[in-house]
Amino acid sequence: MKRCCVDRLACIELPSLPLQLLLQDQPEWKGFPCAVVDQDKPNGELLWVNEKARRLGILPGMRYGSALGLSSELRAAEMPAHRIEDAVQKLVEALQKFSPYIEPCAEEPGVFWIDASGLLHLYESLDVWGSAVRKALSAIGYVSIMSVGFTRFGTYAIAKASRYKKEGAVVFADPSQELAATRRVPLLRIGLTPKTLTLLNKLAVRTVEDFLKLPAAGIKRRFGDHAHRLHQLGTGDLWAPLQPAPPPDPHERVLDLDDEEKDSEKLLFLVKRLLDPLLLRLLSKGQALLEVTCVFEQEHGETLTELIRPAEPTLDAAMLMGLVRLRLESMKVHPGVTRLVMKALGVRATVEQLRLFVEKPKRDLKAANRAIARVRAAFGNDVVVRARLENGHLPEARFSYEAMTEVPEAQPRVVPRRSLVRYFKPTPLLLPPRPAREPDGWLVRGISHGPVSRSVGPYVLSGGWWRKEVERDYYFVELKSGSLCWVYYDKRRRRWFMQGKVA
């Protein structure tokens, strides 16, 4: 809380932005306990929950299945990352109407810092300005909280703590006032993890002031990087200037002609010269063209403006050129054109739209089939296989292999968040017994990898009672070398086994 690159800084928070987006998509869920989950499965983790859910004891971090056990009325869905990114982008554009410098928080969607300097020439007070900002966000369906102060952490903490201010903004007249208010903010509000909060509560550290008095090195060692970063922000050690989002790109191309051009055929080629780079520009931003405006400036200052809108957003240049040609054929270009301006409006494109733009590779699947037949002939018929998912319960029953003779065209899915992949041992490796005392110095992969430094689990799996009962406690164990192993304790055999490793 030492320095600031702007006179006045505001922080606006849209509490639980992904949840707000979910309720915009599903307005009929408003009366129910709701949550955003990372995956729509019983094992999915609750990431954000609303107040109704909190009152029922449903908290972020719980599994979806467990939460449903607490309330069968719980409504939950995933919120894809691209949807949140889109919303943040739109919010930045909405906020840019109130200040040119907006910085969205990279780690927490829904938090924005705004340069509020020099606004008193336009608004009666910063509170009035804050009201205008919040009204504008409310008009597009968002709930927000705002504080205006002098520092990044101060405004952030105050915005987080001022949940019940119905309109306007919390405005501080001088930095000392902001500092005093920030120090009183309960730790509960500043985004620390529940585990860290519990530990700090045991140490009677309950406010920002108490927290900032703790030594930074100790915070890092005992509570991890996230808490350390917040501490550094609070003390001002992590000071950084406001990093505003760039202003919107107009997607505009201009061509000045040396001589006037009346021939519509030649104009068509000139349009193509401008259209291709515009499409590439849109493509690089993951957008497709919604509409394009062609402005033909003629001699004597007259202009012809034509709006061309395809049936659906596209990146297909040939189709667009067809539309432009039809329009040019019906136009009377007299006197000749001396300047051509093209403005494109893009919308976010789907993967399919982007894929259409790409040259298809010329791979011959029949040649692939012949190649795998040769491999089978050389090494045996069961050598070439494909994996197939099964409805099993135990890890080894969740997939199988089947012989492969033909290679179909791949149909990959787009998933919101990708995950680490494990190696799987079909014959689990017997591990040395785990010593009974903690810290046990258990050497799972020998002395070179060091002992187990952290374990996550147990995840109990049991089944097969109708044939040969299996009862296993699965753990992820992290070794001192950084290696992450997937192990289990077989309760019936009283032995530890390695099922695989994360790599």
Place this chain on the structure above:
Amino acid sequence: MSAAVAVSPTKAELHAMPFVRKLDGFAEEEAIFGLELIAGRLCEVSGEAALSLTISLVLQAQERSEPVAWITDKEHAFYAPDAAANGLDLDALVLAFLPDASSKARAADQLVRSGAFGLVVIDLAAEQRLPPALVTRLLGLAQKHTTAIVFLSGHETALGSLISLRATTRRTRRAHGEFVCELVAVKDKRRAPGWKHEEVLRGPTGLY
């Protein structure tokens, strides 16, 4: 429970599409470990996050309709449900189980020679020795058919001088069950080594 929505790529996914990068003229320094970068080359990847980052490559290849083959042995196969959870089409992924490094390389020779594969992954596990003649042949075929050949090796040791790109990987934990997987180019015959590529991935279910 979730409504079907048109899926748009995220910024990271977009950047991972090599054609986008090429068309937009991204800076050369902004290296993205993608299919475009390694097409027609032999590449060796090792380290803590080698498997996960290679699975990302397979996904990229499938998105570009490039057939992919994964050659390994049964004791070093990836866990298929994890791959499927990353969006991979398992039906279209050719898996070949061969017992030793030499057989793996000979099977790869047959597959790459067909010109039908865009990416061939050879998981060598702990084995490091490959007959140089086979590696030379694979290099010639990879260049001829613009096929990317990725060797997954257990150690950071060199497979040989014919490897065009050698990279090590590192995995670090971030908050909320996220892991940063970083790939560092140790050797790159087409540019200066030392460039990095990062992906943020979730832990498998249960790992936070």
